[in-house]
Structures are given as structure tokens and as C-alpha cells.
Amino acid sequence: MILPGFPDAQPLEGLLGGLLIGLSAAIMLLGLGRIAGVSGMFARATTIEDGSPPWPIAALFVGGLVLGAIVYRLVLGPVEAAYPPGWGWLAVGGLLVGFGTRLGSGCTSGHGVCGMSRLSPRSLVATATFILAGMATVAVVNMLGGGW
Amino acid sequence: MRLFLALLSGAIFGFGLALSGMMDPGRVRGFLDVFGAWDPTLAFVMGGAVLVMAVTWVVQRRMTRPAFAVEFNLPGTQLLDARLIGGSAMFGVGWGLSGLCPGPAVASLATAFLPAAIFVGSMTAGIFLHRIVTRG
Numbered sequence: 001m002i003l004p005g006f007p008d009a010q011p012l013e014g015l016l017g018g019l020l021i022g023l024s025a026a027i028m029l030l031g032l033g034r035i036a037g038v039s040g041m042f043a044r045a046t047t048i049e050d051g052s053p054p055w056p057i058a059a060l061f062v063g064g065l066v067l068g069a070i071v072y073r074l075v076l077g078p079v080e081a082a083y084p085p086g087w088g089w090l091a092v093g094g095l096l097v098g099f100g101t102r103l104g105s106g107c108t109s110g111h112g113v114c115g116m117s118r119l120s121p122r123s124l125v126a127t128a129t130f131i132l133a134g135m136a137t138v139a140v141v142n143m144l145g146g147g148w
Numbered sequence: 149m150r151l152f153l154a155l156l157s158g159a160i161f162g163f164g165l166a167l168s169g170m171m172d173p174g175r176v177r178g179f180l181d182v183f184g185a186w187d188p189t190l191a192f193v194m195g196g197a198v199l200v201m202a203v204t205w206v207v208q209r210r211m212t213r214p215a216f217a218v219e220f221n222l223p224g225t226q227l228l229d230a231r232l233i234g235g236s237a238m239f240g241v242g243w244g245l246s247g248l249c250p251g252p253a254v255a256s257l258a259t260a261f262l263p264a265a266i267f268v269g270s271m272t273a274g275i276f277l278h279r280i281v282t283r284g
Contacts, residue, residue, distance in 0.1 A: 009187050011189065014192030015193070015195065016196070017166070017167035017168020017196070018197040020161070021164040021193065021200075022198070022199060023164075024160040025157075025201050025204070026204040027153055027160070029204055029214070030207060031153040031157070033214030033221050038161075038249075048272070056151055061155070065162040065255045066258045067155070067258075068160060068165070069163070069255040069259055070162075073258065079166050079171050079172070081172040082172060083263045084245075091266060092242070092246075094266070094269070098242075098271035100236065100274070101239050101275075102235065103238065104239055105223070108243075108251065109161075121228060126232055126235075127236075130237070131180075131240065133236070133237045134180040135181075135244070138177060142181070148174075
């Protein structure tokens with residue numbers, strides 16, 4: 001399906017994928033009583049953070065993310081991906097994402113999906129902040145001629 | 149059952165990310181590139197996920213406990229503080245630079261191992277640094 005005016009967009013795949021992500025978060029909430037927030041689950045799975053959730057839950061959820069991508073690849077084929085040139089973007093970006101999501105208590109899944117759908121004021125503010133900061137960053141990088 | 153559901157939830161999430169195009173940093177960057185060739189795909193992904201979860205929260209409010217756990221463990225704080233905003237801003241800058249957030253980065257270990265591993269390794273260092281800075 002092509003969205004008029006946006007030939008590169010994938011609205012149907014995006015929507016279907018989004019519904020599955022919602023289903024995943026619903027299983028975590030109604031089944032286990034927890035937020036499917038990847039940054040928190042990952043921090044717990046690495047054991048850098050202790051406490052809740054129990055380690056096996058976090059580790060299996062994080063492992064499941066990788067498993068799901070493997071299943072996709074086996075069933076539907078390769079996943080298209082354009083990466084930034086060079087390691088610098090990934091290394092600096094990763095550091096900021098790791099520190100920032102802990103300081104801000106969540107990322108696109110915890111705040112963006114689980115919190116926004118609950119109309120949590122904290123999550124609405126967090127999501128608006130990281131989307132605007134991301135847009136500003138891309139605009140500045142492009143202005144400086146570093147767009148990839 | 150709990151362990152199976154945790155794995156199932158993660159796997160559905162990972163499959164959904166792959167299907168949605170969100171494991172493509174270029175496409176995510178395209179959503180953030182509002183002054184360039186804007187790619188609205190991420191809004192459809194977020195919309196679909198929020199739609200399902202909005203209904204799920206209605207169901208959750210009618211339940212006294214989760215199906216397979218003793219109680220709900222949900223964030224209860226309402227504070228709009230500098231940590232929330234500063235942390236989210238930092239995350240947004242890193243997201244804009246790399247086109248990756250935690251979910252797609254971890255799932256991409258299965259599809260684009262080397263770049264994903266660099267990002268995830270660096271992200272782990274960031275989490276560790278936060279732990280050192282905030283807890284001594």
C-alpha cells in the first residue's frame with residue numbers, strides 16, 4: 001500500500017507491526033502485570049539494575065525480541081536496514097540512549113506505547129520530549145552537512 | 149507459564165518490529181527528518197500499538213490481578229521533573245543521531261549483528277554509567 005505524497009512510507013506494514021507490538025505489551029500487562037518497556041527490561045536483564053522485574057522475566061523478554069526477529073527472517077526474509085556510516089553515530093547514540101532512557105525512566109515502548117495509551121502525564125511529556133529532541137537533532141545534523 | 153509469556157511477549161514484539169520497518173534506522177531517521185523527505189511510517193506503528201494498549205488498559209482496570217501473577221507492578225509516580233525531561237531529551241538526541249532506540253537495537257542483533265552490537269554495547273555502557281552516577 002502506498003500513502004499519497006509519501007511513496008517510501010509503509011503504512012500497512014507499520015500498522016500491522018504496531019498492532020503486534022500492542023499485543024505483546026497487552027500480554028505483558030494482563031498476563032504478568034508489568035509494563036513491556038524495553039529499556040527497563042534490558043537494564044534488568046544485564047543485571048546492572050536490580051529489583052523488579054525478576055531477572056528470568058526480563059531476560060526472556062529481551063531474548064524474545066531477538067527470537068522474534070529471527071523468526072521473521074526465517075519466515076518472511078531479510079529485514080531491510082540502512083545504517084549510519086561509521087561506528088561513531090552508533091557508539092555516541094547508544095551511550096546517550098542508554099543513559100537517557102534510565103534517567104528518564106523509559107523509551108519508545110514504555111513511555112511511547114504503554115504510558116501514552118494510559119494517558120500518563122509523565123509519559124506524554126517524555127514522548128513529546130524525545131520526539132522533539134530527535135527531530136531537532138536530525139535537523140541540526142542535516143544543517144551541518146552530516147546527514148546520512 | 150510466566151516464563152513462557154515473557155518469551156512470547158518479547159518474540160511478538162520483535163516480530164512486530166521487523167514487520168513494521170522500525171528495525172531500519174534510515175526509516176526511523178526519516179520520521180524524525182520533518183524538514184526533509186518525511187517518512188510517516190513510525191506514526192502508524194505507534195498508532196497501532198497505542199490503539200491495542202488503550203483497549204488493554206480498559207480491561208486492566210476491571211481486573212483485580214494479572215492472569216498469571218500476584219499483583220500489578222505499575223509505575224505510580226506522577227512527578228514531571230528535570231530527570232524525566234533531561235533523560236528523555238538525551239534519549240531523543242541519541243535516537244536522532246543513530247536512528248535506533250532500545251527495542252529495534254536489541255532485535256537487530258538477529259539481523260545486522262555488527263552495527264547492532266556496537267549500539268547495544270554502547271547503550272549498556274550508558275546504563276552502567278547512569279547506575280554509577282546516580283547510586284555511587
